[in-house]
Amino acid sequence: MLNFLQAENCLVCNLSAGNNFFRQSELLRLGVLENRKDNQHLLFLKRHTCKDCLSRLPLLFPKNTWCFDHTDLEIRALFSYKEPIKRMLLSYKFYHNIYLANWFAEVMFLAWQQFWLDHRKQAVIVPIPLGKKRLKQRGFNQATGIAELIADFSEITCLPDLLIRQRETSRQTEMRNRAARHTNLRDAFKINPESDVSTLKIKQENLTVILFDDVTTTGITLFEAAKPLLNQGLQVCAAVVATEHQMSDL
Numbered sequence: 001m002l003n004f005l006q007a008e009n010c011l012v013c014n015l016s017a018g019n020n021f022f023r024q025s026e027l028l029r030l031g032v033l034e035n036r037k038d039n040q041h042l043l044f045l046k047r048h049t050c051k052d053c054l055s056r057l058p059l060l061f062p063k064n065t066w067c068f069d070h071t072d073l074e075i076r077a078l079f080s081y082k083e084p085i086k087r088m089l090l091s092y093k094f095y096h097n098i099y100l101a102n103w104f105a106e107v108m109f110l111a112w113q114q115f116w117l118d119h120r121k122q123a124v125i126v127p128i129p130l131g132k133k134r135l136k137q138r139g140f141n142q143a144t145g146i147a148e149l150i151a152d153f154s155e156i157t158c159l160p161d162l163l164i165r166q167r168e169t170s171r172q173t174e175m176r177n178r179a180a181r182h183t184n185l186r187d188a189f190k191i192n193p194e195s196d197v198s199t200l201k202i203k204q205e206n207l208t209v210i211l212f213d214d215v216t217t218t219g220i221t222l223f224e225a226a227k228p229l230l231n232q233g234l235q236v237c238a239a240v241v242a243t244e245h246q247m248s249d250l
């Protein structure tokens with residue numbers, strides 16, 4: 001699978017990532033505790049991230065979880081939505097560069113390995129769904145692409161069909177302000193009655209729902225997606241690749 005990835009190029013800058021010997025201190029910044037040679041995910045990182053790029057990643061570290069005011073939905077983000085992450089996410093989203101999906105999944109799995117292992121068989125991952133029209137335009141759901149890989153690495157079931165976006169919403173980035181964004185998304189999501197796994201089963205098995213998205217700014221999309229799940233009495237948290245939220249504001 002993905003033979004191209006055998007070529008040892010950095011997926012961040014496209015230059016050679018041939019001779020990478022990351023020191024423990026360099027990996028610690030990413031949250032990697034064990035520098036074991038037989039860790040396939042670490043091997044991937046070494047092959048596809050050069051030393052310079054690793055040191056420049058806009059990681060939210062050590063604090064990368066927060067709750068927005070007046071909610072108790074815990075959100076975790078690995079990166080600030082800054083370069084080169086911004087460019088890489090856009091390239092993945094608009095040109096469907098699957099190598100980047102793989103890079104994001106590997107890095108998120110490595111950095112939060114303990115989190116994923118703690119939730120092994122104790123959670124389900126639910127990517128934020130797109131509306132039908134947007135899905136048709138884009139051809140794929142960028143959140144699902146990454147979430148399915150992480151689910152595979154961590155043995156957590158991915159349920160891309162648990163939620164449905166019941167109406168098309170304008171692009172959040174086109175909304176003028178927070179209030180407009182909120183109105184745009186109010187009650188945009190509902191539980192899919194035809195989902196492979198029912199919310200009743202998730203509740204009976206006491207599983208946590210990990211909502212997954214590529215980027216969050218105000219958190220409104222995540223709150224709205226969490227709403228129908230919380231109404232069913234489920235435990236919900238959220239994980240995103242990157243955020244524009246400023247940790248220092250807290």
Ligand SMILES: [Zn+2]
Nearest residue numbers: 010013050053
């Ligand atoms: Zn590089």
